[in-house]
Amino acid sequence: AQSVTQLGSHVSVSEGALVLLRCNYSSSVPPYLFWYVQYPNQGLQLLLKYTSAATLVKGINGFEAEFKKSETSFHLTKPSAHMSDAAEYFCAVSLSNFGNEKLTFGTGTRLTIIP
Amino acid sequence: NAGVMQNPRHLVRRRGQEARLRCSPMKGHSHVYWYRQLPEEGLKFMVYLQKENIIDESGMPKERFSAEFPKEGPSILRIQQVVRGDSAAYFCASSPFDRQGLDTEAFFGQGTRLTVV
Numbered sequence: 001a002q003s004v005t006q007l008g009s010h011v012s013v014s015e016g017a018l019v020l021l022r023c024n025y026s027s028s029v030p031p032y033l034f035w036y037v038q039y040p041n042q043g044l045q046l047l048l049k050y051t052s053a054a055t056l057v058k059g060i061n062g063f064e065a066e067f068k069k070s071e072t073s074f075h076l077t078k079p080s081a082h083m084s085d086a087a088e089y090f091c092a093v094s095l096s097n098f099g100n101e102k103l104t105f106g107t108g109t110r111l112t113i114i115p
Numbered sequence: 116n117a118g119v120m121q122n123p124r125h126l127v128r129r130r131g132q133e134a135r136l137r138c139s140p141m142k143g144h145s146h147v148y149w150y151r152q153l154p155e156e157g158l159k160f161m162v163y164l165q166k167e168n169i170i171d172e173s174g175m176p177k178e179r180f181s182a183e184f185p186k187e188g189p190s191i192l193r194i195q196q197v198v199r200g201d202s203a204a205y206f207c208a209s210s211p212f213d214r215q216g217l218d219t220e221a222f223f224g225q226g227t228r229l230t231v232v
Binding site: 036041042043044045046049090092102103104105106107108 | 119148150155156157158159160163171173174206208220221222223224225226
């Protein structure tokens with residue numbers, strides 16, 4: 001079975017500061033890892049995904065994440081926060097051969113940007 | 116190409132009534148997934164369907180919940196005799212059939228927020 005732990009249910013950063021959202025996973029086999037963003041009353045939008053290619057994955061809106069097998073981590077970062085980044089962020093893992101199926105989500109991190 | 120369409124966006128039901136949630140996948144997508152998001156929690160997988168087939172329903176409650184994805188028409192998540200604890204946001208996602216799967220993604224709808232009163 002797989003699981004995902006997101007450390008920090010709420011994170012606040014100043015506009016222009018580094019964004020770091022933490023995600024650790026547990027998996028018995030090599031996982032596929034995802035970060036999704038959810039704006040209020042909206043569905044989830046894929047930011048980026050790791051599929052066993054490059055360990056540093058670049059996504060949309062300037063976000064990137066690095067897969068570290070030794071630390072079982074897949075932290076999300078963005079060098080400079082923008083007001084529009086305020087949202088809830090979910091880390092997810094899948095063990096499916098197809099990579100999309102049966103995602104297991106973390107409990108989410110709500111990101112607040114301070115002007 | 117319209118995205119994943121879910122309706123209704125908001126649904127209010129009294130305890131004991133039935134709730135029907137609809138999901139129209141993106142054009143060309145043959146895989147549908149349903150997830151439930153309880154307040155202050157992440158999304159939990161419920162069921163994975165392909166046309167006319169339930170592939171994985173390991174996340175579905177054993178009673179009162181059912182899902183279908185007919186040959187024609189939207190996927191339906193049906194909750195019979197709703198209870199307060201069913202109040203949640205229900206999200207549908209779809210993806211195309213791709214044996215590799217690595218270059219595809221699951222696109223999510225905006226969800227249906229069910230309130231049981």
